Amino acid sequence: MPDIIQSGHINSPSDGVTQGLYEESSAQQGNVGAIRRLGDGRTYRYCYFAAAVNPGVLCTPDISAGGVVDEDNALTAAAIGATTVTATDQTLLENATADQYAGAYMHLSDGPGEGFTYRIKGNTKATDAYAVDFRLYDPLVVAVTTATDFAITPFLYNNVMIATVNADCLLCGVSVRAMQATYYGWVQTSGIATILAEMAITPVGIPLTLSDSTAGAVQVQDAFTEPVVGLATYLADGDEGDHVG
Numbered sequence: 001m002p003d004i005i006q007s008g009h010i011n012s013p014s015d016g017v018t019q020g021l022y023e024e025s026s027a028q029q030g031n032v033g034a035i036r037r038l039g040d041g042r043t044y045r046y047c048y049f050a051a052a053v054n055p056g057v058l059c060t061p062d063i064s065a066g067g068v069v070d071e072d073n074a075l076t077a078a079a080i081g082a083t084t085v086t087a088t089d090q091t092l093l094e095n096a097t098a099d100q101y102a103g104a105y106m107h108l109s110d111g112p113g114e115g116f117t118y119r120i121k122g123n124t125k126a127t128d129a130y131a132v133d134f135r136l137y138d139p140l141v142v143a144v145t146t147a148t149d150f151a152i153t154p155f156l157y158n159n160v161m162i163a164t165v166n167a168d169c170l171l172c173g174v175s176v177r178a179m180q181a182t183y184y185g186w187v188q189t190s191g192i193a194t195i196l197a198e199m200a201i202t203p204v205g206i207p208l209t210l211s212d213s214t215a216g217a218v219q220v221q222d223a224f225t226e227p228v229v230g231l232a233t234y235l236a237d238g239d240e241g242d243h244v245g
Helices: none
Strands: 035-037 043-048 058-061 068-071 084-088 105-110 117-123 131-136 149-153 160-162 173-175 184-190 207-210 218-220
Touching: 043 173
Parallel strands: none
Antiparallel strands: 035 043, 043 184, 058 160, 058 173, 068 149, 084 131, 105 117, 105 149, 117 131, 173 184, 207 218
16 A cells, blocks of 8 residues: 555645656655645645546546445444544445555544544454454544444545546546556646546636546536536637647
């Protein structure tokens, strides 16, 4: 597993990565999630790619690899100050591997301790009884019981793949180059970027969203329920494979 982060603090390292923005590497060159900011306002995050991606496409972490849907009555009681919480569930955790959820976020969604979010430092492999121990960066502020519900949001920059509207998707940025699976590289998270366009984009300044039909592409927002990715900065003519800024 990649070295997700060396600190539980809310701010990731400012950089500390030796790898260039337009380079890929089979070897990890710094903390996954590290931030690189440029003077013109563009921001990048260092990622581990679980699948190959093309340049200039919207990306997402693999939700199935690092996330857990809201689950009831699966936790073992843990006292205030505990830094390990155990969950048992055959359907969700049967195939959990060691540190699969490192860097992710555990939400206590209902019951005792509800409303708190804890960063996961690492986890054990699932036992034969489907139990997984989650090690937390910070101790529990409120005790949890078997009546506490939980969910897990994956770390955005681990197990990255191309985004598609037909699957669970949590956008984490735009690929800056073609990436091979199991390699390390960067996604852009803010500022002017180049992104695959599904169709002609006009006018400049129109809101763009994840495409309904083309993986990793943007389209003109056609429903207010679609989250805006950004605004068009130049006109795309709609040629196959065209990109927009």
